[in-house]
Amino acid sequence: MAKKSKMMKHLRQQQTVEKYAELRKALIQAGDRTALSKLPRDASPVRVHNRCALTGRPHGYLRKYGISRILFRELAHQGKIPGIHKSSW
Structure with missing residues (x-):
C-alpha cells in the first residue's frame, strides 16, 4: 500500500x-x-502519474482496469473481474 x-x-x-x-x-x-x-x-x-485506485501503487498500472498488475492478478484469480479467467493449455 x-x-x-x-x-x-x-x-x-x-x-x-x-x-x-x-x-x-x-x-x-x-x-x-x-x-x-x-x-x-x-x-x-x-x-x-497513474496510480492503482485501490492500493496507490505507481508502477505496473493497467489503464484498462485502473489497478496495478498485482491486484489485477489477485482479483482475476478470485473471479471478481468479469470476463477474465486464468488460462491453461
Whole structure:
C-alpha cells in the first residue's frame, strides 16, 4: 500500500487538472502562453502519474482496469473481474 500522503497528492492533482481543464483549453486555443504559464503547475494533465485506485501503487498500472498488475492478478484469480479467467493449455 502506498503512503497516504502520495495517494492524497494524486487525488489533489486530479482535482486541479479537472478544475482548470476548460480554462487551459481556451487559453491554448487563444494562443495566450503568458496566461497559461501563470496557472498552477499541477493544472497540467501531464504531471499526473497513474496510480492503482485501490492500493496507490505507481508502477505496473493497467489503464484498462485502473489497478496495478498485482491486484489485477489477485482479483482475476478470485473471479471478481468479469470476463477474465486464468488460462491453461
